[in-house]
Amino acid sequence: MSPLSRTFVDAHWAFQRYQQVRARLPRAGRPGKAEHRADLSEVSERFDVFVFDSFGVLNVGGAPIEGAARRIASLRALGKEVMVLTNAARDPLASLPAKYAGLGFDFTAPEIISSRGVLARHLKRRDIEGPWWIVAPESSEIAEFDVAALHTEPPEGAGGIVLLSATTISDPLMDELATALTTRPVPLLVGNPDLVAPREEGFSLEPGAYAHQLADSIGAAPEFFGKPFANAFDAVIERLAGRARRERIAMVGDTLHTDILGGSAAGFGTVLVSDHGVLQGVDIPAAMEESGIFPDYIVPHI
Ligand SMILES: [Mg+2]
Structure with a gap:
């Protein structure tokens, strides 16, 4: 097997690799209009619930993204529900609220869904x-x-x-x-x-x-287990217990092939964050055309 660990990995590599493995990913839902907005305050009317990807949206590695915690606070002040849907699986579930608190976010345990939790539930039920x-x-x-x-x-x-x-x-x-x-x-x-x-x-x-x-x-x-697969988005729906219809939920993420593909496949609205994550330096209009994955909105940061 060719060693993957020595592959040079950048945003272009990631995009092309996602394209190569498309047959193993869900089919995208209806394409969005990819309308540009300055930040989430300009789409707050359209949604009741904002579901945030973590890496590239709230934080980059161990550092919070400037202004993200303030946006969470202002959405809460508008009466919106906020949640995190992350594919981070390494950290114990019990440690997550403290991890986000350390980054300056006030998410409670019920507001955080990780792919680890989705996997954990599956393992409990599996023979x-x-x-x-x-x-x-x-x-x-x-x-x-x-x-x-x-x-x-x-x-x-x-x-x-x-x-x-x-x-x-x-x-x-x-x-x-x-x-x-x-x-x-x-x-x-x-x-x-x-x-x-x-x-x-x-x-x-x-x-x-x-x-x-x-x-x-x-x-x-x-x-x-995790985005873009349905099991992750089903976990959001289950956690919301009927408090919002799918089209009133926004999946906010930096990755076309996980957050936006999965969100649209689940019938959620989608917001692509362009400036901090895996699309830095990528020609986004070309990437959307090539992948056929179009968010409803594009914002530089939340
Ligand atoms: Mg991300």
Whole structure:
């Protein structure tokens, strides 16, 4: 398998790679008009609920984006509901409100939905046979899943594999995963479908990138949990318990192939944030044309 870890990753690479794996992503909903607005205050009338992606919208790596916390406060003051829908899977669910508080945001636990939580619910309901291998660092506290079958060290004859975090993935580990999945085709679950995440120092590769690599190289069939897949947006609907219709919910994100594709497929309104995330330096009109993914609105920042 060609080593992904040495691939030079930038916004262009991420866009093209998302295009290559489109067959494994949901189909986009109706295209939006991609109308430019200065910020979310200009679309607040249209929506009752604002669902925020995290990386590239609220924060870049460990740093908050200037003005984001003020926008959250002003939307709350208008009586809007605000939520976070993030594909970050490494951090324990219990740690998330404190993590956002550390960035200057006041999201409560019920306002935060992570792909980790979507995966956790699935694992609780799934019939798991034998020990499963979960690829995650120590800090990920997998005991929180409360699923006894999960082991961070590859167990003998794993009955399934979960890619939760990419921080421990290396070329030798990818070879080990490929060997395990070829020897015994078992379910491959992915707790973060993203290909990349914007960090202060550039882009990191995320579990989705490795899962698609395994799908391409050995024909693995990953099951994804998180955006752009319906399970993430269903979690929002469930959390809202009927308080808003889908078209009155805005998915606000920086990635055409996760936030906007998934939001439109779920019947939500969509707002693309252009200046801080994975589309920095990308020709956005050309990217929309090429992908056929058009948000309702485009704002430079929230
Ligand atoms: Mg993002």
